Amino acid sequence: MGEPLVRMTGIEKRFPGVLALSDCRFELNAGEVHALVGENGAGKSTLMKILTGVYRKDAGSIVYKGRETDIPHTKAAQQLGIGIIHQELNLIPDLTVAQNLFIGREPRKWFGLLLDDKELERRTLHWLEQLNVNVDPKTKVADLTVAKQQMIEIVKALSYHSEVLIMDEPTAALTDAEIRELFRVIGRLKSSGVGIVYISHRMEELKVIADRITVMRDGRYVDTMPAADASIERIIAMMVGRELEERTKIGSGPGAGETVLEVKGLSRGSAVKDVSFRLRKGEILGIAGLMGAGRTEVARAIFGADRPDAGEIVVRGRKARIRHPHDAVRLGIGYLSEDRKRYGLLIDMDVCDNIAMASLPRFRRRTGWMRDKAMERAAEEQAGALRIKTPGIRQKVKFLSGGNQQKVVIGKWLVRDCDILIFDEPTRGIDVGAKAEIYALLEELAARGKSIVMISSELPEILRLSHRILVMCEGRMTGELSGAEATQENIMKLATQRGA
Amino acid sequence: MEMAAPTSLSRLAIFRKTGAFQKLLAFASLILLIVVFSASSPNFFKFDNIVGILLATAVTGVLALGSTFVIITGGIDLAVGTVMTFSSVIAGVIITFGSGSIVLGIAGAVAAGALCGAASGFAVSRMNIPPFIATLAVMMMTKGLSLVISGTKPIYFVDTPDFAKIALGTSIEAIIPGFAIPNAVFIFFGMAIIASLLLSKTIVGRYNFALGSNEEAARLSGINVRRWKIVIYTITGAFSGVAGILMASRLNSAQPALGQGYELEAIAAVVIGGTSLSGGRGSILGTVIGALIMSVLTNGLRILSVPQEWQTVIIGGVVLLAVYADMIRRRNA
Structure with a gap:
């Protein structure tokens, strides 16, 4: 093996008041998948932003294809053949696949006066075939699944003759089948000599896809190792600088506590079909399933965010009429969305306002004035109890890390005294250390008598926390697991048990 | 260092939260304008002229105060001008x-304004019509209704000479002799205080910011978004009603053909004051300053004999600058 494709050494980056990266290094060979892992804030994205010309390094060197290279802006990175697939896709939904691929460089005819649609389609097909992606160039991007859109992004990056491709959490929104398809495409890219930087929080994936793994922590380089030699425990330990305990407690929960929530025959369109279950006091009930199985839709229907077509919800033995979220909240039900920035937080407002938002009437005097002191005290108390790391409760939530933002949303429902909590992907986009804290928090809440429904796509997470596990597939409840039956294999079997 | 950073950061956050910097910029612009005009003309900084400016601010100022509420939700109310006229016609009737009875007239005007606001709010929240269209419709309806009710003719308050004193009387002279500031000015500042308290000290104000910041998140926090939106549009309407009384009192008549165009001046004042049209951010103090900037500009340019046509051009430029400055600030925040 000769010179690597990319060699970054001694990289340093300062932001006002913060040393974001110090003495970082990273190497990428042609035809290699090199995973870059670390907690949020470890410096992965900053390092990659330097490689793609978003930021300029303050010190260090980048050697690209054997030559010392300066990458002053993103255009330069593109010209060098360094492409990136962002977590948020950058396609224009109302344009077709072909139009998206060649946007800004459309083939033309008649001295550049008219667009050449035939040539556009021909070129598009050429690139799609390169990766063996089966999509009609004339389909609108909006009509494609997220997985297919991602493929189009990869094809687009490749059509710029990229030799380095950076993928930021590419599997976050994909089903298992789609992930396999993505891995097949990655394999093809590898064999054609493209070097791939693979950023992911999903440890299980790395063993499958990565050749080497580099771990970063606190803006520093920790270690690089061949993926074959690395155990998940070891990687996590390196990322967090401490060992994480792993254990399963299925079946150890409250056996026959009172039923606080009962769902009977809930249906909504084709997303939710005749779903029924019971939630007991002090229980963590996991709902597993693949993406698109209808779990979020069940949660939203219970919470009144969407109106169900049929079904009955019984809260603490009484039939409930929930038509709006405020009806659900009045019954003590709280919902933490999988997309906390869109559905959970008032991102421009501060920690105090966010924590108090569901309980404002409680902090109102009879005269109508707000009792700000009492509100701040409650927020302060909650922030302390949940160990929210913030310079103060008047800090805007957009400046907090993902884990701390999630705690703010939890705090909102605790101040409201909700005792039925529906957590939808509570640890999505949260780094490993903060995940452990959220787990501990969920267990503590259950121990205090709160009843929790937890939707999660991460099997180890759901196995670790749940007392019972419900599995959904294509809108139906396909089974309930507890005790020794609760294994990854059994969950997957039920999760793929299509239409009876 | 770990210990020092958070305190300075939280202070910074409080600074941002109160929008002190934002108001400072608008306030500094206002002072600068006053200084420039005072230096350019000896006639500007005189008691009578300053009172004239304040009086000219009162009507659009009260409209702007009301508009601030709806604009903070991320909506817009195009009807405030014609609702003002509608209210003054109701008072006249x-x-x-x-x-x-003057008292009954005032109550009727404010109620009419509130009702129109509630109608806009209903259309926006229950019927899901975009605020621009819903309030455009209410604007046209109230404009037409004013003409219908009044029979297209002005209504004069001939039998009630006291009515004109609401705006133009100088009750303050009873306390401080010779200090002839018209009541309208005090009513404007009084309404500003009420608006400010509503926005910063009551639950409506909190929900107002929450709706503008992220309506879906507010809904999923269990806030009855639809109901509070109607309440907020109703508040805006009630302020238009107060403006209607001021207007009618100043003219000693209800002029049914007037009113259209005032809503745009009100929106301009709100925006100059740093309230974001995309919602979630804004303040009453900003709106007061924005309204003052508009009338100081108009008055000062007139004193400098700038033709009226050009005054409009310049004010348009100021709106553009104000919004641009706001965007730059936000990018840096």
């Missing part, structure tokens, strides 16, 4: 053709 009650006082001149009805009971003759």
Whole structure:
């Protein structure tokens, strides 16, 4: 093996008041998948932003294809053949696949006066075939699944003759089948000599896809190792600088506590079909399933965010009429969305306002004035109890890390005294250390008598926390697991048990 | 260092939260304008002229105060100008053709304004019509209704000479002799205080910011978004009603053909004051300063003999600058 494709050494980056990266290094060979892992804030994205010309390094060197290279802006990175697939896709939904691929460089005819649609389609097909992606160039991007859109992004990056491709959490929104398809495409890219930087929080994936793994922590380089030699425990330990305990407690929960929530025959369109279950006091009930199985839709229907077509919800033995979220909240039900920035937080407002938002009437005097002191005290108390790391409760939530933002949303429902909590992907986009804290928090809440429904796509997470596990597939409840039956294999079997 | 950073950061956050910097910029612009005009003309900084400016601010100022509420939700109310006229016509009908009671007239005007606001709010929240269209419709309806009710003719308050004193009387002279500031000015500042308290000290104000910041998240926090939106549009309407009384009192008549165009001046004042049209951010103090900037500009340019046509051009430029400055600030925040 000769010179690597990319060699970054001694990289340093300062932001006002913060040393974001110090003495970082990273190497990428042609035809290699090199995973870059670390907690949020470890410096992965900053390092990659330097490689793609978003930021300029303050010190260090980048050697690209054997030559010392300066990458002053993103255009330069593109010209060098360094492409990136962002977590948020950058396609224009109302344009077709072909139009998206060649946007800004459309083939033309008649001295550049008219667009050449035939040539556009021909070129598009050429690139799609390169990766063996089966999509009609004339389909609108909006009509494609997220997985297919991602493929189009990869094809687009490749059509710029990229030799380095950076993928930021590419599997976050994909089903298992789609992930396999993505891995097949990655394999093809590898064999054609493209070097791939693979950023992911999903440890299980790395063993499958990565050749080497580099771990970063606190803006520093920790270690690089061949993926074959690395155990998940070891990687996590390196990322967090401490060992994480792993254990399963299925079946150890409250056996026959009172039923606080009962769902009977809930249906909504084709997303939710005749779903029924019971939630007991002090229980963590996991709902597993693949993406698109209808779990979020069940949660939203219970919470009144969407109106169900049929079904009955019984809260603490009484039939409930929930038509709006405020009806659900009045019954003590709280919902933490999988997309906390869109559905959970008032991102421009501060920690105090966010924590108090569901309980404002409680902090109102009879005269109508707000009792700000009492509100701040409650927020302060909650922030302390949940160990929210913030310079103060008047800090805007957009400046907090993902884990701390999630705690703010939890705090909102605790101040409201909700005792039925529906957590939808509570640890999505949260780094490993903060995940452990959220787990501990969920267990503590259950121990205090709160009843929790937890939707999660991460099997180890759901196995670790749940007392019972419900599995959904294509809108139906396909089974309930507890005790020794609760294994990854059994969950997957039920999760793929299509239409009876 | 770990210990020092958070305190300075939280102070910074409080600074941002109160929008002190934002108001400072608008306030500094206002002072600068006053200084420039005072230096350019000896006639500007005189008691009578300053009172004239304040009086000219009162009507659009009260409209702008009301508009601030709806604009903070991320909406817009195009109807405030014609609702103002509608309210003054209602006052005219009650006082001149009805009971003759001024108090009843005032109550009727404010109620009419609130009702129109509630109608806009209903259309926006229950019928899901975009605020621009819903309030455009209410604007046209109230404009037409004003003409219908009044028979297209102005209603004069001939039998109630006290009505004109609401805006133009100088009750303050009873306390400080010779200090002839019209009541309208005090009513404007009084309404500003009420608006400010509503926005910063009551639950409506909190929900107002929450709706503008992220309506879906507010809904999923269990806030009855639809109901509070109607409440907020109603508040805006009630302020238009107050503006209607001021307007009618100043002209000693209800002029049914007037009103359209005031909503745009009100929106301009709100925006100059740093309230974001995309919602979630804004302040009453900003709106007061924005309204003052508009009338100081108009007055100062007139004193400098700038033709009226050009005054409009310049004010348009100021709106553009204000919004641009706001965007730059936000990018840096």
